[in-house]
Amino acid sequence: MESKRQLKYSKLIQKELGEIFQREAKPLVGNAMVTVIRVEMSPDLSVAKANLSFLLANNEELFERINNSKKEVRKFLGRRIGKNVRIIPELVFLMDDSAAYAQHMNEVISKLDIPESEADDEEDDQ
Template identity: 40%
Template sequence: MGTESKRQQRFAGVIQQDLAELFQRDGKAWAPGAFITVTRVRVTPDLAIARVYLSFLNTKTAKDDIANIKTKTNEIRYKLGAKIKNQVRVVPQLEFFLDDTNEYVEHMDKLFDEISKEDRQPD
């Protein structure tokens, strides 16, 4: 996958900011008790599809929450369209993905801790 153009990056930034506000305001209905963060947005070169990566805090059911949000994609796209209608020609299709970077970092930290606790064997 090549690098994104300035236009894609700018468009992704607009979508990320507006979706973040939307999840902050309405996210409780879609994922009760979870704090939702829009960590990254990637846009296709034709600006037709936006891949949105979400991170969930304060929840053990992130996979269920992302599944619930995927069922609400049309509602979320409609609300996003109402916010950005004057800035874009076409509101992109939204695809949501779980950003598990935090879980991966925690897992790696745990592995490194275990390695450092093991007895050193002489060479």
């Protein structure tokens, strides 16, 4: 269970990282859309784990590029929140695959052959 302080900082960092990927890091991401799904803070607020989701891009390639530019993204983050926090947290980026999982589950469900129940047949007859 995260404390109120952790939740406050995670929301702040999520908002600021989203804006960084839209504005300052535009050369890094190109025209891809990077969404910060969730940020989890360590209890001492020194590490932020950010789950990222991508649209219009090769996910693995873009994730690798962002991961290799952590220092630059952290510097942008420091400029934005430096006056609000004591420590600019180390960033750990994780690829969020919930959209791909949801698409996979939709495909699985659509392939199921579910016969109509007898109750549905009786309602149709009336």
